[in-house]
Amino acid sequence: MYKRVLDFYTEKDVRTSWLQKIPSIFLIWIGLSVIAPHPDLFKGWFHLAVALPLLLMLFRREISLDTKDSFFRLAMVLLLYTTLNSLIISNADWALHGQALRWSLETWLLVIFLFLAIPPLLARPYRLGRLLLTCALLGSLASLVVFVLTGGVSGRLYGLGALSNPVQASSVLLVYLAMGVFLLWRERARLTYGDHALIFAALALTVVALLMSQSRGPLLALVTGGGYCLLVNAVTQRAWKLLIFAAVSLLLSAAVVLLFFGMSEFTQAMLERGSSFRLDFWSALLQNPPGSVLLGHGAATDLAQTAAGVEILRTTGYEEFHAHNLFVGTFADSGLVGVGILLAVLGTVLHGIYRMPATWTERLYLLGVWGLVVMLCLTDTHTLVISAKAVWLFTWLPLIFLWFWTRRADPSLASERESI
Structure with missing residues (x-):
C-alpha cells in the first residue's frame, strides 16, 4: 500500500499536475481552516497534499526557488538558527528535540509552499x-x-x-x-x-x-x-x-x-x-531570563523546567503554558539573537511597503495590515517556528502576502507567476 502511495507521488505527470494546481491546493487548505469539521483535516491536508509532494520534489530538485529573495533568506536564517541553537543550548530529552526539529521542518515547507502559491494568486486580486x-x-x-x-x-x-x-x-x-x-x-x-x-x-x-x-x-x-x-x-x-x-x-x-x-x-x-495571567507570564519570563540572554534556553526546552516556569507555577498554578507574546517567547527560546532575526523579518516587510511603487493610500493600508499582525502577536503565540496550527494563518500567511504584494512590479515575480 505504501509503495503505491509513493509511486503515485513520484510519477512525473502527477508531480507536474501538482505544481500547476498549487494555487487551488492553497485555497482548499484555507477553506478547510474555517469549515473543516475537525482540525485534523486542516493539518492532514497540509501534510498529505502539500508537505509530502513538496518534500519529494525538493529532494529531486524539481522546484526552482529564488534563494536571493531577502525575506526568504531571513526566514531560512530564523528557522536554521532556531533549530541549531536549540540542539546546542537545550538540555531537553530527544523526544522534545525531535518535536522541535519537526516543527522547523514543517515551517520550512510552509514558507516554501506560500512562496509558490501566493504569486500566481496575486495575479487575480x-x-x-x-x-x-x-x-x-x-x-x-x-x-x-x-x-x-x-x-x-x-x-x-x-x-x-x-x-x-x-x-x-x-x-x-x-x-x-x-x-x-x-x-x-x-x-x-x-x-x-x-x-x-x-x-x-x-x-x-x-x-x-x-x-x-x-x-x-x-x-x-x-x-x-x-x-x-x-x-x-x-x-x-x-x-x-x-x-x-x-x-x-x-x-x-x-x-x-x-x-x-x-x-x-x-x-x-x-x-x-482579568489579564488571563498574561502579565504574570511576561513578568516571570522577563524577570527570570534564560541562562544565556543572547541565545536563550533553546526551543526544545520545557518552560515548566525553567526558573520562570517554577515562578509561574507558584503564582498561577499553570504547569503547561507559553509566553502569549511572540517577542517575549522568542527571547525565552532564542535570546536576543532570535529577537533580532525576528525583527529583521518584520522590518523587511515594513521596508518593502515603504519602497514599493504605490499611492500613499495603498501604502498606508498595507501598513495597517502589517500593524494588525504585530498587534495579534502581542497577546498570543510565542514563536513562528511551530507545527501546522492556526498561528501560521495570522503570522506567516499575511507577512508573505504583504511581501509579495510589495514586489508585484518586480519582473522576476511576473516570471514566477507565469511559470506556475
Missing part, C-alpha cells in the same frame, strides 16, 4: 479578495452555529477547522477580513452589489464572532486597525459612504451580541477574566 472574505464569512457563520448548537450561550465562541481556540479563531478571521477588504478596495471600480453585500456580511459576522469570543487582543486589534483603515479611507479618498457603511455593520453586530449577553453581562464576563 479581485478573485482572491472575494475568496478570503467568503472564508471570513463562512468561518464566522460556522462559529456562530457551533456556539448555538452546543449551548454555549454563556461561554466563549470558537470555530471549526483550525479555529478551535477562541483567541486564534478571532485572529485568523480578522486577518482574512483585513486581506480580503484590502484586495477588493483596490478593485473598487468593478465591485458589484453582490461584492458590497459580501463585504457587509463578512464585516458584520466577523465582528459578532470576535465580540462573542471575548478575546480582548483581537478585539483591540479590530478597533485599532479597523479605525485606522477607515480613517485613512475617509481622509484620503473622501469615502464617507464607506465610513457610514462600516459604522452600520458595527452597530448591527453590537446589537446582535447584546441580544445574547446584555451590556452588563458582557462587560462583566470580559472583566472577570
Whole structure:
C-alpha cells in the first residue's frame, strides 16, 4: 500500500499536475481552516497534499526557488538558527528535540509552499479578495452555529477547522477580513452589489464572532486597525459612504451580541477574566531570563523546567503554558539573537511597503495590515517556528502576502507567476 502511495507521488505527470494546481491546493487548505469539521483535516491536508509532494520534489530538485529573495533568506536564517541553537543550548530529552526539529521542518515547507502559491494568486486580486472574505464569512457563520448548537450561550465562541481556540479563531478571521477588504478596495471600480453585500456580511459576522469570543487582543486589534483603515479611507479618498457603511455593520453586530449577553453581562464576563495571567507570564519570563540572554534556553526546552516556569507555577498554578507574546517567547527560546532575526523579518516587510511603487493610500493600508499582525502577536503565540496550527494563518500567511504584494512590479515575480 505504501509503495503505491509513493509511486503515485513520484510519477512525473502527477508531480507536474501538482505544481500547476498549487494555487487551488492553497485555497482548499484555507477553506478547510474555517469549515473543516475537525482540525485534523486542516493539518492532514497540509501534510498529505502539500508537505509530502513538496518534500519529494525538493529532494529531486524539481522546484526552482529564488534563494536571493531577502525575506526568504531571513526566514531560512530564523528557522536554521532556531533549530541549531536549540540542539546546542537545550538540555531537553530527544523526544522534545525531535518535536522541535519537526516543527522547523514543517515551517520550512510552509514558507516554501506560500512562496509558490501566493504569486500566481496575486495575479487575480479581485478573485482572491472575494475568496478570503467568503472564508471570513463562512468561518464566522460556522462559529456562530457551533456556539448555538452546543449551548454555549454563556461561554466563549470558537470555530471549526483550525479555529478551535477562541483567541486564534478571532485572529485568523480578522486577518482574512483585513486581506480580503484590502484586495477588493483596490478593485473598487468593478465591485458589484453582490461584492458590497459580501463585504457587509463578512464585516458584520466577523465582528459578532470576535465580540462573542471575548478575546480582548483581537478585539483591540479590530478597533485599532479597523479605525485606522477607515480613517485613512475617509481622509484620503473622501469615502464617507464607506465610513457610514462600516459604522452600520458595527452597530448591527453590537446589537446582535447584546441580544445574547446584555451590556452588563458582557462587560462583566470580559472583566472577570482579568489579564488571563498574561502579565504574570511576561513578568516571570522577563524577570527570570534564560541562562544565556543572547541565545536563550533553546526551543526544545520545557518552560515548566525553567526558573520562570517554577515562578509561574507558584503564582498561577499553570504547569503547561507559553509566553502569549511572540517577542517575549522568542527571547525565552532564542535570546536576543532570535529577537533580532525576528525583527529583521518584520522590518523587511515594513521596508518593502515603504519602497514599493504605490499611492500613499495603498501604502498606508498595507501598513495597517502589517500593524494588525504585530498587534495579534502581542497577546498570543510565542514563536513562528511551530507545527501546522492556526498561528501560521495570522503570522506567516499575511507577512508573505504583504511581501509579495510589495514586489508585484518586480519582473522576476511576473516570471514566477507565469511559470506556475
